[in-house]
Amino acid sequence: MIEDAIHRLQRLIEFPSVSNVSNEAVSREVADQLEAMGFEVEWTNYYDLAGTLKCNVIGRRLPKTKHEPRQIGGLAYFGHTDVVPVNDWVGPPIVATDEDNDAFKPLIHNGRLYGRGACDMKGSIAAMIAAAASIPIESQTQPLWIVCTADEEVAFCGARQMVAKSNYYRDIVAAQPLAIIGEPTSRQVVHGHKGIATLRITSHGRAAHSSTDEGINANDAMVPMLSLLRDIAAQTRQEKAYHNAAFDPPHLSWNYGCSDFMTAVNITPPRCVAWANLRTMPGVDGEDLIERVRTKANELGLEFQRFQGGLPVWVEPDEPFLKELSEITHSQPSVVCYGTDGSEYHELNHRVVLGPGSIEQAHTNDEWISLDELDRGTKLFTELIQKYCGS
Template identity: 50%
Template sequence: MFSPQDYLAQLVALDTVSSRSNESISDLVAAWLRGLNFEVERTSYRDRNGVLKCNLVARRDPVGQPGGEPDGQPSERPPTGLAYFCHTDTVPADRWTGPGGDPFAATTEGTRIYGRGSCDMKGSLAAMLAAASQVDQASQCRPLWIVCTADEEVAFAGARNLVASSPAFGEIATADPPCIIGEPTGLRVIHAHKGIVALRIVSRGHAAHSSTDTGINANIAMVPMLQTLCEIAERCQSDPALRNPMFDPPTLTWNFGVSDSMEAVNIVPDRSAAWICFRTMPGVDGQELIEEVQRRADELGLEIEHFPSGKPMQTPADADCVGELCELAKPFVGENRPAAVCYATDACEFGTLGQRMVCGPGDIAQAHTVDEFIEIDQLEKGAQLYESAIRHWCT
């Protein structure tokens, strides 16, 4: 039985940057979970670069389920319980400046543990593993699920694959238990977050020496497209129909940029690419804006590439599960109300689950930083909160 710090040190030691395989951490976590009497389903896929990625769905049922009664008759599975979700990949650590100099060695300095993924979100997984180890299976009367996905940092690709290919996830969707996505929130309860949409627009020309008139400058057709994008950005700031006051900022935060990748002034650019990224909200999906961009691109003869998007997440703030988790969090954060945030999580892909909440140790401001850390106090309180949640919904 490990402490949260022990679990975290071993998780951070594994380089699971999204461009690499997460097989090693999946193997380690699966072994730990089996040691805690979980049944573990592992599914895998190859990402767009052919790298092996793994998802885990672990389930621990009350003693005697689902194997049946002694006479061999199947027992009825309790319909609810608790499901916890995390991701095992991290962002790159090429510019690491944290103490110790090695992003994949958990380094304790003062009240903090530094290391890539310590906050986002291996700290959360360490807290849940420690919590599960403190709850005896014999005390359970409902199931506990722990789900670990790959590629959350790459457009939620692992969660998307999980939903499409995992029978065990289908069981969670059927049971529809309260679900905690363990991203760092300072242990505050998040009941809603924005989604994300991304597009690329490409203009093609013909390269030539700039002293001739034989080239076709790809930027010529891109300029009016940029004007349209700029007009849409201004509308997103001013149109009340494109706002949701639940969020801060309450807008789609329409963002765009452009590059022709040319560094020599004597070459006619043969390709110019613009990108668009914006954050959808419940009731504001921006579909009419996408259609406007598509029409303008068609007029100008430009290509559009649509990247996988994520839908916003919202569980009613007055839902029973939200109120119960806020009450469980009170010893650790004081009086609290559910909040809405502007970032997105794997919950974007879990629309079949009706009781989604985001709650985990650590500060989102530390995610993706060059000296990422988690406060030890947050890690320990996270384990205590998760243990309380398991006991509340599973025992």
């Protein structure tokens, strides 16, 4: 089974599906693999803000025995086919030409498979597909879904679109299966994570030669806003009202920055942009802080924008299905501070973040997954399919 998972992962890595380009080709590869295993495949496509085609693939394999599509039970797996950009790729520590050392040319070295997306999260997708391939449809008594979305790395846009448009997803909601968000957790059960919200504040001035008084420096109006953003950052760290002790760090991780984009000192800056980002938690949504920023922006005559983010995920750790998963994985339910597509799947009552690979390898310039971890992840997914889909 490990050879199959390795082959599938190598094939997926070869598609340079960075979030700013179309993921149509890698989605076609996933769909072809699923259809070869007896899955019915639904596509939900959309164009992002740059006009680039993005694709979500939803595979469904029903048991051969008489089964209603919206019958309770089964297993649904959720992954994403987009990856983060590649900057200064290093790859494995072996002697190779620059041509060979390519983030989208998977390499195996010392028991590790290197390549962009190896850990986050094409390794998990390959493990799940290999696991499903090892189980004949004749042995299924409950449905199995494998969902691969676009744009997880950019505000969960693909998952949001899939939830709104997919008929198969409506079946998943009705069935309330075990819902695995397969992000890298080192195969540990994660029952909660933070959400995310992002703000942008823009000050508009007027460019002119800096030796004259004709310009309007856009930075002037931004200074009081930066003071507020700094004060809020300190407040969220100090006041317990903005803390949730289940997380580490327990605060909103309020982060902010600013730029006027200038490269010459003899031009009055015509534009200045500040941003703020916060990691929301159950019971701590930061809405009052966001409103303070909005109000201040209006007072200062600044442009305020709030971007679509994601809700926190929280399932009580004593839920029976989490106890079952803890026994299977030999782990205790825990929480993480990053976000996942699970933010969009709030209609699913049995969500869990669980997958092979470590988050420490995600987004690095030598991203990898160990072959042992890939093997263990494939075996874990096989066991879960057998348990929740019948065998």
